[in-house]
Amino acid sequence: MAIVVEEQKNRGTLIAVVTWAAGIIVVGVGAYYLFFKAPTLVEIALPADFESIKDISQITLDPGEVLGSTELQALQPYITLVVPSTAGRPNPFLGF
Numbered sequence: 001m002a003i004v005v006e007e008q009k010n011r012g013t014l015i016a017v018v019t020w021a022a023g024i025i026v027v028g029v030g031a032y033y034l035f036f037k038a039p040t041l042v043e044i045a046l047p048a049d050f051e052s053i054k055d056i057s058q059i060t061l062d063p064g065e066v067l068g069s070t071e072l073q074a075l076q077p078y079i080t081l082v083v084p085s086t087a088g089r090p091n092p093f094l095g096f
Contacts, residue, residue, distance in 0.1 A: 066072065
């Protein structure tokens, strides 16, 4: 006869049960706050000078009027671009 010596496995220890219960509670609370709880709305009082923005929001811009204005046409560039005529090779992919 053979003697079989095995160590008994501890199934259902208290630590494992508490860990699983804590995990299930955390997932449940997270799901409640994510899917079911309605967010609270924050009431914010607008400043008194906020009414002046209404006048600005009613301004309409016509691009044709802006581009055709004499003020825009009177602007002159102060920088001149100098491009050398011998910049680079005619075909940069050819070998040397």
